[in-house]
Amino acid sequence: MTDHTASHDHTADHDHAHGGIGKYIAVFAALCFLTTMSFLTYSAAWPWRDQPQVGWAFMMAVSCTKALLVVLFFMHVWWEANWKYVLTIPAAMMAVFLVLMLVPDVGMRNRMVSQERALHMARPTDVLLLQEASGAGHAEPAPH
Amino acid sequence: MSSPAIPVPHDHGHGDGHHGHIHLQYQPGLPLTRGKLIMWLFLSTEIMFFAALLGSYIVLRFGAAVWPKPHHVHLSEPIGAFNTFVLICSSVTIVLALEAAKANKTQLAKLGMIATFVLGALFLGVKGYEYQAKFSHGIFPWAPHGLIYERPDLYYGSAVRARLGEPAIIARLKELDEAPVSSLSAAQQSARGNLQGIRKMLTDPKQESFEMAVVADQIAPLPAEGPGGHGAAHGINDAFPWLRLPMVIPGGSMWASTYFLLTGFHAIHVVVGLIVFAVLLGCTLGPKNAGMIENAGLYWHFVDLVWIFMFPLLYLF
Numbered sequence: 001m002t003d004h005t006a007s008h009d010h011t012a013d014h015d016h017a018h019g020g021i022g023k024y025i026a027v028f029a030a031l032c033f034l035t036t037m038s039f040l041t042y043s044a045a046w047p048w049r050d051q052p053q054v055g056w057a058f059m060m061a062v063s064c065t066k067a068l069l070v071v072l073f074f075m076h077v078w079w080e081a082n083w084k085y086v087l088t089i090p091a092a093m094m095a096v097f098l099v100l101m102l103v104p105d106v107g108m109r110n111r112m113v114s115q116e117r118a119l120h121m122a123r124p125t126d127v128l129l130l131q132e133a134s135g136a137g138h139a140e141p142a143p144h
Numbered sequence: 145m146s147s148p149a150i151p152v153p154h155d156h157g158h159g160d161g162h163h164g165h166i167h168l169q170y171q172p173g174l175p176l177t178r179g180k181l182i183m184w185l186f187l188s189t190e191i192m193f194f195a196a197l198l199g200s201y202i203v204l205r206f207g208a209a210v211w212p213k214p215h216h217v218h219l220s221e222p223i224g225a226f227n228t229f230v231l232i233c234s235s236v237t238i239v240l241a242l243e244a245a246k247a248n249k250t251q252l253a254k255l256g257m258i259a260t261f262v263l264g265a266l267f268l269g270v271k272g273y274e275y276q277a278k279f280s281h282g283i284f285p286w287a288p289h290g291l292i293y294e295r296p297d298l299y300y301g302s303a304v305r306a307r308l309g310e311p312a313i314i315a316r317l318k319e320l321d322e323a324p325v326s327s328l329s330a331a332q333q334s335a336r337g338n339l340q341g342i343r344k345m346l347t348d349p350k351q352e353s354f355e356m357a358v359v360a361d362q363i364a365p366l367p368a369e370g371p372g373g374h375g376a377a378h379g380i381n382d383a384f385p386w387l388r389l390p391m392v393i394p395g396g397s398m399w400a401s402t403y404f405l406l407t408g409f410h411a412i413h414v415v416v417g418l419i420v421f422a423v424l425l426g427c428t429l430g431p432k433n434a435g436m437i438e439n440a441g442l443y444w445h446f447v448d449l450v451w452i453f454m455f456p457l458l459y460l461f
Contacts, residue, residue: 021240021243024236024239024240024243025236028232028233028236031232032229032232035225035228035229035232036225038225038455038456038460039221039225039460041460042221042460052461056461059456059460059461060456062456063452063453063455063456066452067449067452067453070235070445070448070449070452071445071449074235074236074239074441074445074448075441075442075445075446076438080176081174081175081176083174083175083176087184087185087187087188088188088191090188091188091189091191091192091195092191094191094192094195095191095192095195095199096195098192098195098196098199099195099199099202099203102199102200102203103203103207106200106203106204106207107203107204107206107207108207109207110207110208110209120294120295120299121209121294121295122208122209122210122294122295122394122395122396123209123210123295123394124209124210126210126294126295126296126357126392126394127210127366127394129296129354129357130296130357130360130361130366130392130394131366132357133354133357133358133360133361134361134365134366
């Protein structure tokens with residue numbers, strides 16, 4: 001055990017030689033490409049325009065890929081020893097767990113609201129109302 | 145780096161003869177420097193901090209009955225994408241600065257660090273410009289400045305009436321009514337007509353919700369979806385910015401709270417990063433300080449990482 005880590009200490013400096021500027025530029029190009037990919041859901045070619053959930057899932061997948069590229073290569077995690085799992089995996093699990101814990105109270109808050117809050121909060125019908133009003137407004141000749 | 149030494153009791157059969165002499169047995173530490181270990185521990189707490197913010201945003205947003213579209217709240221996707229690009233570039237420059245410092249190319253390392261600092265400052269500048277665009281449209285996260293109402297109802301109507309009844313506003317409205325047509329643009333002329341209609345309607349005690357929707361739409365219309373609707377500003381508030389009449393953005397209050405909280409905390413992290421870079425710029429960026437650059441870089445990549453998730457969640461969803 002002692003010998004093992006001692007040798008690690010020795011090679012710690014050499015480990016980063018795996019980096020290399022070419023690799024960073026490749027990761028950079030991939031990140032730029034993925035950022036433009038997020039806009040794919042806005043293009044006319046995107047077939048699931050009436051199902052926004054598909055677009056959301058796609059954009060989150062793109063984000064996770066970008067995050068993974070940054071963590072693995074820019075933060076050198078790809079070349080680190082096994083301690084990386086101890087620090088990252090529990091924190092990531094807590095992050096997911098935290099969102100799940102918020103769902104019953106916060107995510108589903110609109111299922112049970114007090115009458116007072118229901119009186120003041122926005123409803124989908126308000127948006128329709130405003131769109132109707134703006135439709136009526138646009139029927140008139142444009143002010144410009 | 146150096147392993148903690150643990151004193152080990154020993155017994156060589158010499159009795160108490162060796163008081164000051166302790167045999168040390170070295171425990172193996174982690175194969176990384178202490179600074180880097182602390183930075184990673186800090187980052188793991190940061191993961192949970194931003195997970196809490198982003199997680200509550202996701203849950204609030206998808207649990208909301210209504211959520212404003214990006215162009216309803218004057219969010220510009222290209223600006224967000226540009227900022228994403230700026231942060232990605234700054235991540236590359238700091239990684240290149242680290243490589244240069246390790247290779248003892250101090251000038252090149254300094255150049256990379258300066259580039260990172262400039263890109264970080266550019267990100268903040270763009271963010272400030274975006275905030276200014278929100279503030280100028282009356283979108284604030286707090287009550288006294290915020291003009292956002294959730295629904296075009298009677299509460300909204302009374303808020304508009306209260307604003308129109310302020311003495312300063314009454315004086316300026318009088319000026320506006322008497323202003324000659326030639327001094328007004330076409331948009332201002334039609335806005336003046338709409339405004340006079342609204343003032344007449346508000347003196348009528350019998351108001352209905354739908355009429356309030358018309359009022360809301362004439363004051364600050366929600367731009368229609370599609371490329372033509374972007375930035376189309378022809379409401380009363382746009383024609384006469386000094387009026388600052390209350391406006392209806394369904395779901396807008398919660399949007400403003402979450403948007404400013406998330407981007408605000410992210411911006412604070414960017415500011416801290418810039419301070420660290422400024423300190424590093426005062427040092428010789430050679431192999432001796434490579435560890436410091438690496439730790440600053442780890443922090444900066446994390447800030448980039450958070451933005452990678454914030455950009456689609458705030459601008460594209």
